[in-house]
Structure formats: structure tokens, C-alpha cells
Amino acid sequence: MSVTFPEYVQVGAHKYKVIFPYVFREDKGLYGQIDYAINEIRINGVDSNGIKLPDTVLVTTFFHELFHAISNVFTNRECNNERDIEAFAQGLAQVFCSAQLPDVTE
Numbered sequence: 001m002s003v004t005f006p007e008y009v010q011v012g013a014h015k016y017k018v019i020f021p022y023v024f025r026e027d028k029g030l031y032g033q034i035d036y037a038i039n040e041i042r043i044n045g046v047d048s049n050g051i052k053l054p055d056t057v058l059v060t061t062f063f064h065e066l067f068h069a070i071s072n073v074f075t076n077r078e079c080n081n082e083r084d085i086e087a088f089a090q091g092l093a094q095v096f097c098s099a100q101l102p103d104v105t106e
């Protein structure tokens with residue numbers, strides 16, 4: 001599997017720029033981050049030792065940050081704890097990684 005991310009994702013009125021790979025200078029252990037102030041989703045490409053992250057980690061990290069954005073808009077952050085966000089991210093990643101879903105982007 002080779003991972004490519006969309007350049008932008010729309011959540012509610014907000015259009016987030018997806019930055020991959022993002023270099024986290026202050027905390028190299030971060031896999032991902034969302035910045036609501038400037039509408040960015042940042043995905044790290046390597047772990048804190050500089051080793052490339054597996055594709056499945058990249059995908060779940062992307063969905064994790066995306067669910068933060070979705071929660072922010074559609075649940076008024078009622079469903080924004082890390083455990084629930086990660087559960088949704090893992091579940092959706094499983095579906096996308098295992099199913100032959102139709103490409104609806106064209």
C-alpha cells in the first residue's frame with residue numbers, strides 16, 4: 001500500500017490543508033496534529049528516531065486528526081476525547097484498508 005493524502009479536506013465550513021510529511025521540530029514523537037486556527041492537518045512521516053512510519057499508522061493518524069475536525073464542527077467537541085477519536089480512526093482505517101471502495105473523487 002502506498003499512502004497519498006488529499007491536499008485539502010472540507011469539514012463543515014472549514015477547508016483544512018493536509019501537510020504530509022510534516023516535520024515536528026518541537027515534539028518529534030508526534031504522529032499528527034490539527035491546528036484549528038489556521039486549518040491545517042499535519043502528518044509526520046517518521047517516528048522520533050527518524051524511522052519511516054508504516055502506511056497503516058499514517059492512515060490511522062490522518063483519520064484521527066480528521067475526526068478531531070469532524071468533532072469540532074458536528075459535535076461541538078462533545079466527542080473529542082482521545083480514546084473515542086482513536087477508536088473511530090482505527091475503525092474507519094480498517095474499513096478503508098481492507099475494502100475495495102469505489103473511487104468517488106472523479
Ligand SMILES: [Zn+2]
Pocket residue numbers: 064068082085
Ligand atoms: Zn488526538
